[in-house]
Amino acid sequence: MIGKTGLTLLLAGGALLMAGTVIAAPNGAELAKKCERCHGKNGISDKKEIPNIAGFSTAYFSDTMTAYKNGTRQGEKFKTEGHDETDMNAIAKSFNEQELTALGDYFASQTFVPREQAFDSKMAKKGKKVYKKRCRKCHTSNGSDPEDDASILAGQSMQYLESQLEQFANGKRTTQPKKMKKQMKKLKEGDMPALLHFFASQQ
Numbered sequence: 230m231i232g233k234t235g236l237t238l239l240l241a242g243g244a245l246l247m248a249g250t251v252i253a254a255p256n257g258a259e260l261a262k263k264c265e266r267c268h269g270k271n272g273i274s275d276k277k278e279i280p281n282i283a284g285f286s287t288a289y290f291s292d293t294m295t296a297y298k299n300g301t302r303q304g305e306k307f308k309t310e311g312h313d314e315t316d317m318n319a320i321a322k323s324f325n326e327q328e329l330t331a332l333g334d335y336f337a338s339q340t341f342v343p344r345e346q347a348f349d350s351k352m353a354k355k356g357k358k359v360y361k362k363r364c365r366k367c368h369t370s371n372g373s374d375p376e377d378d379a380s381i382l383a384g385q386s387m388q389y390l391e392s393q394l395e396q397f398a399n400g401k402r403t404t405q406p407k408k409m410k411k412q413m414k415k416l417k418e419g420d421m422p423a424l425l426h427f428f429a430s431q432q
């Protein structure tokens with residue numbers, strides 16, 4: 230038998246369920262359409278300046294969007310036809326936490342597709358050695374494992390990765406771990422381009 234309290238609880242539960250359908254959770258796939266003109270369909274970009282974001286871990290995605298929001302990472306201005314110039318800082322600020330979570334879940338569910346891009350095999354070979362010594366500890370599986378929560382480097386746009394290493398060096402992007410900085414300082418002349426060719430060689 231359902232007592233009076235039980236009935237009230239049932240009714241309250243029903244009202245909550247109804248409220249739940251009214252305030253629907255943000256739809257990541259729908260929101261991701263706002264990224265498409267720059268990051269391509271489902272986060273696979275064909276622009277050199279713009280990284281693929283498909284397959285990123287939710288942790289890296291969330292850290293990154295927070296860094297854009299609070300300015301510890303400064304985005305480059307970018308213009309596409311029919312839209313005003315903007316940057317990732319303004320874009321990140323235009324979403325609330327729930328929306329960013331939905332976007333992160335959506336991109337984590339997509340598959341990263343390595344870029345087709347030119348590379349020099351000799352440099353890539355040298356880069357692999359440098360990678361093993363200086364980067365592998367944090368960027369595992371040749372830089373392809375999203376679960377490192379340190380982005381995906383394997384098959385990412387070479388020009389994009391280069392721009393980010395520059396930003397770490399000149400302080401525009403301040404999210405570089407201390408231990409990574411230490412390894413970067415140890416690089417010898419020619420190591421950096423070799424590393425970039427190594428990551429680009431994974432297609």
Ligand code: HEC
Nearest residue numbers: 263264267278279280282293303304305307317320332380
């Ligand atoms: C106007 C073009 C533009 C739009 C629209 C855009 N982005 Fe970006 N995004 C960029 C550029 C350019 C970069 C390269 C790095 C930078 O500027 O900091 C970038 C970088 C990023 C990165 C960092 C990738 C990495 O490897 O660390 C993430 C994450 C990202 N964007 C997510 C999004 C999401 C999610 C949306 C849609 C809600 C979006 N972007 C919409 C231009 C855009």
Ligand code: HEC
Nearest residue numbers: 292363364367379380390393404405406408409412413424
């Ligand atoms: C101590 C761990 C660690 C080491 C060692 C390390 N990294 Fe990183 N790296 C990270 C983390 C964590 C991030 C993400 C930083 C952030 O949240 O902005 C990162 C980010 C990057 C990015 C930016 C990726 C993007 O999508 O924007 C590049 C490029 C990169 N690392 C290259 C290297 C290279 C090359 C080496 C070796 C010379 C190296 N890292 C060594 C931890 C490390």
